[in-house]
Amino acid sequence: MEKPRRGRKPPAPLAPEAARERALRALGRREHSARELTRKLTHDGLDQAHASEIVGELSESGWQSDQRYAGLLTRSRIAQGYGPLRIRAELSSRGVDEALIRAALDDAEPDWLDIVRRLHDRRFNRPASTPKERASRYRYLAARGFTSSQVATVLGTVVEHDEALPPDGDDAADDAGDPS
Numbered sequence: 001m002e003k004p005r006r007g008r009k010p011p012a013p014l015a016p017e018a019a020r021e022r023a024l025r026a027l028g029r030r031e032h033s034a035r036e037l038t039r040k041l042t043h044d045g046l047d048q049a050h051a052s053e054i055v056g057e058l059s060e061s062g063w064q065s066d067q068r069y070a071g072l073l074t075r076s077r078i079a080q081g082y083g084p085l086r087i088r089a090e091l092s093s094r095g096v097d098e099a100l101i102r103a104a105l106d107d108a109e110p111d112w113l114d115i116v117r118r119l120h121d122r123r124f125n126r127p128a129s130t131p132k133e134r135a136s137r138y139r140y141l142a143a144r145g146f147t148s149s150q151v152a153t154v155l156g157t158v159v160e161h162d163e164a165l166p167p168d169g170d171d172a173a174d175d176a177g178d179p180s
Helices: 016-029 034-043 048-060 066-079 084-093 098-108 112-123 131-143 148-164 170-177
Strands: none
Touching: 016 034, 016 048, 034 048, 066 084, 066 098, 084 098, 112 131, 112 148, 131 148
């Protein structure tokens, strides 16, 4: 005798009117991409064709917009300190078209170097003193979705800034007065 399986029961099929209501409630809570909304409806028991049809109707009537969703998510992630690579990957994984992603990143007009610099300064309270620390900082900033050139520029600026400071100790005072 086989034990009954535990877990979630398969959803009862949704009527198209109930599915539309469910989609509108989901959009009332937050923006969704077309793919996300379709996935939610199919997960709730609606077949793929009807889910796509309902999402298409909601898009045409202005309730759902991938362009609006991309802009909102982009601005939100920039405010959270994420870089363009991470934002692009997240939007892509949620089914947003590449042209809309590019437009959302362009419309936001962020100063990526300023964002990387502020994130670095907030996270690390002192300059990197070893190559290992520098590599760790590089990995942290790269994992946040910044390009290697953005990270290298900021870490290079930090290093140049640190080298401009006189080293601690008596040798610095002796070297400063020595004309040779």
